Amino acid sequence: MNGNIIGYFIYLIITVTIILKVGKICYKNGNIYVSELIPNHTDLCHKINQALLLGYYLLNIGYCSMTLILWEKILSASQLIEVIAIKTATIVFIISALHYTNIIIITKYIHKLIK
Numbered sequence: 001m002n003g004n005i006i007g008y009f010i011y012l013i014i015t016v017t018i019i020l021k022v023g024k025i026c027y028k029n030g031n032i033y034v035s036e037l038i039p040n041h042t043d044l045c046h047k048i049n050q051a052l053l054l055g056y057y058l059l060n061i062g063y064c065s066m067t068l069i070l071w072e073k074i075l076s077a078s079q080l081i082e083v084i085a086i087k088t089a090t091i092v093f094i095i096s097a098l099h100y101t102n103i104i105i106i107t108k109y110i111h112k113l114i115k
Helices: 003-037 042-070 077-114
Strands: none
Touching (some): 003 077, 042 077
């Protein structure tokens, strides 16, 4: 069997699991954070947090899927592990960068949204 196919499945299982777990944690804690930024607007806070979660899922899972076309041909088990590690680390880096970017944007511009 082609090493790439095995790598795709392993990579997608790992990255989608990470994306879903981090998304749940950020959504749960994000409700509290956004509620503190916009007191007395719980409906708006909930909608903002849902939109952020949806965008987070679409962007990250879409990016994971799109990177599959950029893989080189896997010839050995060690190369398979190396490629999966590098690709997964890239996704984790992107997730953390998006998280901090969202916090900055929300903190800076949230008051303009409720006026």
